[in-house]
Amino acid sequence: MVQSVAGVQGASVVSSLRESIVAAYRWMLLARVLDEKFASLYRAGKIHGGVYLGRGQEALSAAVGMSLRPGDVFAPLIRDGAGRLAFGETLVEAARTYLGSVLGPMRGRDGNVHRGRPRDGYLPMLSHLGAMISVVNGMLLARRFKGEPQGVGAACIGEGATSTGAFHEALNQAGVERLPLVLVVADNQYAYSTHSSRQFACRSLVDRAIGYGVTGSALDGTDVAECLAVVGKAVRNARAGGGPQLVVARLLRLCGHGEHDDASYIDPGLKQSELGRDCLVVAEERLRADGWATEAELAAWRGESVRRVEEAVNSVQREPTPDPFQETWCALATPRMKDGFPAEASREQLPASQGSTVPAP
Numbered sequence: 001m002v003q004s005v006a007g008v009q010g011a012s013v014v015s016s017l018r019e020s021i022v023a024a025y026r027w028m029l030l031a032r033v034l035d036e037k038f039a040s041l042y043r044a045g046k047i048h049g050g051v052y053l054g055r056g057q058e059a060l061s062a063a064v065g066m067s068l069r070p071g072d073v074f075a076p077l078i079r080d081g082a083g084r085l086a087f088g089e090t091l092v093e094a095a096r097t098y099l100g101s102v103l104g105p106m107r108g109r110d111g112n113v114h115r116g117r118p119r120d121g122y123l124p125m126l127s128h129l130g131a132m133i134s135v136v137n138g139m140l141l142a143r144r145f146k147g148e149p150q151g152v153g154a155a156c157i158g159e160g161a162t163s164t165g166a167f168h169e170a171l172n173q174a175g176v177e178r179l180p181l182v183l184v185v186a187d188n189q190y191a192y193s194t195h196s197s198r199q200f201a202c203r204s205l206v207d208r209a210i211g212y213g214v215t216g217s218a219l220d221g222t223d224v225a226e227c228l229a230v231v232g233k234a235v236r237n238a239r240a241g242g243g244p245q246l247v248v249a250r251l252l253r254l255c256g257h258g259e260h261d262d263a264s265y266i267d268p269g270l271k272q273s274e275l276g277r278d279c280l281v282v283a284e285e286r287l288r289a290d291g292w293a294t295e296a297e298l299a300a301w302r303g304e305s306v307r308r309v310e311e312a313v314n315s316v317q318r319e320p321t322p323d324p325f326q327e328t329w330c331a332l333a334t335p336r337m338k339d340g341f342p343a344e345a346s347r348e349q350l351p352a353s354q355g356s357t358v359p360a361p
């Protein structure tokens, strides 16, 4: 679809399309390299808890992160490494949570992905299964009540989450309140080992949009150009007062649910189908075919991603982990969590004990 737009319009449109696809590709690549590093650290026993990858979902995720602006709200999930980076997360922030650095937002007690900067509208996830949609709604409503600029709120979920009450309640509320919510569903065919055919009976999840009075769009999540075009349009619609947008991308999860899962239940036929295409490879082929990147540029971008990831991980591996004898076990929702952790904060500067709850992984 974007191809034909580029074909019929002028050179500036083509050049900005090239720039967007190159930028998206580089976020996708950086996220893939970071994910691969986390997977290898996990296999080496250096990461405790789970490691969850976004393999095959980077195009969709990058498109969401790139379509948002500072001041917007973003609630990414476990497969949204690309979107997190594009929205402004640093590699060090990502590495600190997974590697249990005491300088991370969870002070090293969360070997997982519950990280974020709420002050900047970047929300740490509570649960994978739809809980974040109403948190985004709440932030958008709060801004409306306070008369502040609302911005757009994007929430990412999987198709499994669309079967939960949380999804239906939140989408209904967004429709009634005409919130600038962009709800992005990655229909990656599986919720853990449950295939989509056991998850919903409608032809496409996008058909649910009409039931809630919101705008729906469906797209091929393996094609980065389509992701940029459709997600970008949904974000612009929401920003312009067009109400909530439900975006459903079809793709295939190209990994296990987490690195502990060998994904042996995934249908080999699906892997061979169009859905099983690797969006990173598709994007790279597009850059080559259209003459938008040389082999030297592609190699340089990969080399730079590897170097940056290695640097970030090496530096975080030198940071301290929590000392159980000194730990104050403060709760997750501290003023500092809300207002932000200074990058150089030491353990001693962290808030005093506010409870004994250890966040669930």
Ligand SMILES: Cc1ncc(C[n+]2csc(CCOP(=O)(O)OP(=O)(O)O)c2C)c(N)n1
Residues within 6 Å of the ligand: 079, 127, 128, 129, 157, 158, 159, 160, 161, 162, 186, 188, 190, 191, 192, 253, 257
């Ligand atoms: C209330 C609740 N039930 C179960 C789980 C365990 N769980 C985490 S993710 C997941 C599957 C999610 O599938 P989907 O929404 O399709 O997202 P995907 O993993 O495919 O990205 C399950 C069952 C959970 N976190 N919370």
Ligand SMILES: [Mg+2]
Residues within 6 Å of the ligand: 158, 159, 160, 186, 187, 188, 189, 190, 191, 192
């Ligand atoms: Mg799924």
